[in-house]
Amino acid sequence: MDFDIPPKQEPKPQGSPIADLSYRNYNGELKTRGLRWWVISWAMMKLLKKNVGFWITSALVFLIYFLNGVQLYFTSNMPAGMNPFGGDEKTKFTLTFFQVNSGTNLLLFIIALTVGSGAISADNKANALLVYLSKPLTKADYLLGKWMGIFFTLFLETFVPSLILYLYCLTSYLDKGFLKNDPMLFFKMIAAACVPAAMHASLLVGASAWSKAPRIASVFYASLYFGSLVVTGMVFGIVYRGDFERGQEVLKLSLSGMMDGIQQIIYHVTIKNPMATLAIPSPNLIVPLAVGLCVAGIAAARAKINAVEVVKG
Amino acid sequence: MAIAVISNLVVRYGTKTAVNDLSVEVPEGCTGLLGPNGAGKTTLLKTLLGFLVPTSGSGQVFGLNTRTDGLKIRQKIGMMPEMDCHIPGMNAVSFVSYAGELAGMPASDALQRAHEVLEYCGLGEARYRNVETYSTGMKQRIKLAQALVHGPKLIFLDEPTNGLDPAGRDEMLALVRNISASREVNVLVSSHLLPDIERTCDNVIVMRSGKIVRQGSMQDLRQTSGVQVEVEMYVETPPFVQELERQGVTMLNQTANLYRFGFPDDTKNAGKIIFESAKRVGGQVRGFKPATRSLEDIFLEAIE
Numbered sequence: 001m002d003f004d005i006p007p008k009q010e011p012k013p014q015g016s017p018i019a020d021l022s023y024r025n026y027n028g029e030l031k032t033r034g035l036r037w038w039v040i041s042w043a044m045m046k047l048l049k050k051n052v053g054f055w056i057t058s059a060l061v062f063l064i065y066f067l068n069g070v071q072l073y074f075t076s077n078m079p080a081g082m083n084p085f086g087g088d089e090k091t092k093f094t095l096t097f098f099q100v101n102s103g104t105n106l107l108l109f110i111i112a113l114t115v116g117s118g119a120i121s122a123d124n125k126a127n128a129l130l131v132y133l134s135k136p137l138t139k140a141d142y143l144l145g146k147w148m149g150i151f152f153t154l155f156l157e158t159f160v161p162s163l164i165l166y167l168y169c170l171t172s173y174l175d176k177g178f179l180k181n182d183p184m185l186f187f188k189m190i191a192a193a194c195v196p197a198a199m200h201a202s203l204l205v206g207a208s209a210w211s212k213a214p215r216i217a218s219v220f221y222a223s224l225y226f227g228s229l230v231v232t233g234m235v236f237g238i239v240y241r242g243d244f245e246r247g248q249e250v251l252k253l254s255l256s257g258m259m260d261g262i263q264q265i266i267y268h269v270t271i272k273n274p275m276a277t278l279a280i281p282s283p284n285l286i287v288p289l290a291v292g293l294c295v296a297g298i299a300a301a302r303a304k305i306n307a308v309e310v311v312k313g
Numbered sequence: 314m315a316i317a318v319i320s321n322l323v324v325r326y327g328t329k330t331a332v333n334d335l336s337v338e339v340p341e342g343c344t345g346l347l348g349p350n351g352a353g354k355t356t357l358l359k360t361l362l363g364f365l366v367p368t369s370g371s372g373q374v375f376g377l378n379t380r381t382d383g384l385k386i387r388q389k390i391g392m393m394p395e396m397d398c399h400i401p402g403m404n405a406v407s408f409v410s411y412a413g414e415l416a417g418m419p420a421s422d423a424l425q426r427a428h429e430v431l432e433y434c435g436l437g438e439a440r441y442r443n444v445e446t447y448s449t450g451m452k453q454r455i456k457l458a459q460a461l462v463h464g465p466k467l468i469f470l471d472e473p474t475n476g477l478d479p480a481g482r483d484e485m486l487a488l489v490r491n492i493s494a495s496r497e498v499n500v501l502v503s504s505h506l507l508p509d510i511e512r513t514c515d516n517v518i519v520m521r522s523g524k525i526v527r528q529g530s531m532q533d534l535r536q537t538s539g540v541q542v543e544v545e546m547y548v549e550t551p552p553f554v555q556e557l558e559r560q561g562v563t564m565l566n567q568t569a570n571l572y573r574f575g576f577p578d579d580t581k582n583a584g585k586i587i588f589e590s591a592k593r594v595g596g597q598v599r600g601f602k603p604a605t606r607s608l609e610d611i612f613l614e615a616i617e
Contacts, residue, residue, distance in 0.1 A: 023433060025497040026426050026464025030417035033384065039414045047402050118401070126445075127398035131459060134362060134392035135415040136384045307364040 036137055040145025044119065045153055054114050058157060061107050065161035068100040069168055076173060091269055093169055094182045098267040100165070101158060101192050102260050108196050109225060109256070111157055116150040116204030117221065118214030120301065125212050133307035143301055146208075147201050154197035162189045192263045198294060199259055206297035209304040228254040244276035252281050253289070261286045316341055316467055316499050317361060322370035324356050324523075331356040333523040334370070339501060340530075343493035345510030346503040347612060348520035354503040355395065357520070358469045362387060375466065388416065391460030395471040395503075397452050399444040405431055406440045409458050416463035426462050434458045434488065450481035457488065467499045468492070474509050482509075489513045511608040519615040527615035534611045540576040541565065541604035542583050547597035556590040565604075573604050 048054050075092075123129055132142050166189060169178050182188070204221055211217040232254040240247030252261035261281045264271070271278040315338035324332040332353045346354045359365045361374055363383025372379035374386045400408050406427050413423030431440045434454040439447070444455055453473065460468050473489060474482045490513050493500040504510055510517060517534060519527040527534065546553060549570050557574060558564065565573040576583050584601065591598045 023461075023492050023495040023498070024429070025495070026418070026422075026462070028422050028464075029419060030388070030463070031419060033417065036415060036417065039411070043400075043411055050402075122401040126401045127394070127396050128400050130392070130394045130396070130398045131400060131412060132415065133364065134387060134390075134394070134460075135412065135463075136388040136417065137415060138384065307359070307362075 033136060033141070037141045037145035037148060040132075040142065041149040041152060044115070044146065044149030048115065048153065051114060054111060057107055057111050057114065061104050061111070061157055062161050064104050064107070065100055065165050068096055068103075069165055072096055072169070073172075076176065090177070090181050092181075093173065093178055094185055094188070094267050095269050095271070097162065097165070097185065097189055098192070098263060098269050098271075101162070101263050101267075104158065105196060105256055105259055108154060108157060109200065112150065112154055112196075112200035112204060113218050113221060115153045116200060117208055117211075117218040119146045119150060119205060120208040120305070121211040121214045121217045124209070125214075129305065129307055139302060139305050143205065143298070143305060146301075147205050147298065150201035150204055151197045154200055155193050158193035158197065159190065162193060188266050188268075192266045195262045195266070195290075196259045199255070199290060202294035202297035203255075204297070206300035209301035225255050229256055232257060244278060248276075248278050249281060249285070252286050255293075258286050258290045258293075262290060314341055315339060317372065317374045317501075319357075319361075319372045320370055322357075322360065322372055323368045324353075324360055324365055325368045331523055332360065332367075335520075335523065335525055336370075337518060337525050337528060339518070340516050341499055342515040343489070343500040343502065343513055344516040344518060345514035346501060346518050346520065347505070347507065347510055347608075349505060351522075352520040353523040354505075354520055355471055356523075358392075358471060358501070358503055362390065362392060362469070388463075389466045391463065391465035391468040393456045393460040393468065393470045393473060395475060397449075398456065399452070401445065402443070404441050404443050405436055405447075405455055405458070408444050408455065409462050412459040413462040418463055423462065426464075427458075430458045430461050431455075434461075435484065449476040450478065450485075453477060453481070453485060454488075457485075461492070461498075465498065467501065470500060470502045470504075472504055472506075473502060474504070474506060486512050507608045507612055517608070517611070519612060521615065527611060531608075535605040535607075539578050540580045540583055542574050542576065542587065543602050543604045544572045544574060544587055544598060545600040546570045546572065546591075547599055550591075550594065550596040552594040553591055553596040556594050557586070560586060560590070562586070570599075 072093075123132070129142075133139070166186060179185075203224070204217070207221045207224070208214070208217040211220065232250055236242075236247045236250045240250065244251075251257045262283075264278075264280055265283050265287070268280060270280060317337075317339040319335060319337050319339075322332055322335045323330065335353075335357070346357065348354050356365065360367055361372055361379055363379055363386060366380070375389055377386050377389075379386060400411060403411065406424070409431055410420070410423040410427035413426055414420055418426065428440065431437055434457050436451060436454050436458065439451060444452070447455065453475070457470070457473070460470075470489060474485050477485055486509060489500060489502065492498050493513070493515075500513075502510060502513060511531075514531060516530050517528070518525060547570065554564050554567075554572065561577050563575040565575050567573070574583075574587075576586070580586070587601055588598060590596075
């Protein structure tokens, strides 16, 4: 009889790779650095999925576009002379697009706060810059990613409902001169959607970079937005005493006025209402001012973004 | 082969010099960067990552210049910072896979790798929880996971056991040891906790006031000069000490019945001398071995 003890059997490794808990390194593909800003933008936009406030405000934006579509339907089907909104038939569609853009600017401001106030400030609070900048990313990649995240969201908030309205007009009013009266309307629509998106994105990255809490960035930006409105309103009231036609250039110097004014320049429409006729504002002042503010916002953010606290002294 | 070579590096914060004319070669394997608070350990790591521009001197990591090739260096490096850090609003899987994508991994690879790394770091069960709800120990682990996700060739661990309880500390040190044992990843651990370095590292660099004061493999540094022997007696035996001292042996230190003796350099048979002396005074030797220095001895000597 063989009393030898059989050799000890080694346990067989598990089949599932996750059961093997020894360290294995990653040696797979790594993409080029050029696309990494997009990873940051996309992640920002994905995080909005769970934000109820964002969806409610977005729904309101769509509702305003829908109501303008309804108004367009009724005014287009009314007999001549009975249209309570009046206006020039040649510029009717362009004016509708300008007015609906202008009418949603406040909602867009609220969405901008939702998307942008925490863009960098939340990272400051959570020390996330150390995570970002210890990866093969530059400060510019990070800033571009954050800026684009805000810009794309706001751009799409204006562009998508505008596009739906445009397609509605295209299918319903082609015979009423929709394309013929303003063949460039589609491109104007794109350019106009870029204006508030770019301004909010640039100023918000600046405000957000200098804050350690999204709430502080929100308060700062809201103060800037409404403060500029109040100041220009006071100057308008004191100097021009309610004369809209003469004083509109001053009103266009507030943040919302600038966005409105540049959109009016892009659509190239004159607004006629019972109170005044508002001519197309001169781009000489508001466009350089808006560009300057955008550059200042981005520069402020760039100065503040660092992986480590810069100690001096 | 050295993974990082630093020559005459000077880093200043305004008028304060944090790293002063430092030259060092970091060898492969697991290296501990030791030093008291303010010694310049974190500054050195941040300079190697390209976060800080040195005032003068140069540094190379895997042959890449820290001044000009920061991005290429960071592609090969994983950083576990000292302070808590995470991306707000994300769960562990999203955070770690996002970190992988930031390092250039395709989204599908990053997600798969995130699961793998989180499982490895012991966060498998909590991987769908928001990182903001994690305990201190879990936050340390997720910092390690995000540093490992893109398969770095070198990881910097800045105080990896900060805020951990003893069990958590043991687990973290075991992880660090396991990573460096894989031989695919080099590890540079910065800490002021000597036992952590002692348990994980093969090599040590000791810094003080922005300078290197001691460097070498743990084995070499532990070796004592001359012939030193640790002797364990049954009880404290002063006559045994006197007998040895009479023969030119020096007692270096004593803890209860445990003695450390220094023999003259030309001593051939220290064991024979010990046993004969014990026999002469009626003492009982329970054990003896060549003495080695603890990391604490090395550290204290270096920073004195």
